[in-house]
Amino acid sequence: MPGFEIKDPYTGIQVPYKLQKVAYYRENFQVFFKWTPKIIGTLAIVVGVIPLTWTYLVKQQQDQEVVVNRKPRKL
Structure with missing residues (x-):
């Protein structure tokens, strides 16, 4: 029949398959590792x-003790 066109029933945007796959894995990764940034931050601090702060402060304290307890040099 002239003038009659069969259109695709899907009228949404065409998302490439690879992009769909990336979005699927990204979403699942975010759900599974929901609290990871918080845990990583806590572990980094602990x-x-x-x-490192403890070591630095102990080293500074030891350096001060060495300077304070040093005998005066004879000139």
């Missing part, structure tokens, strides 16, 4: 920042 494992990294606190020991």
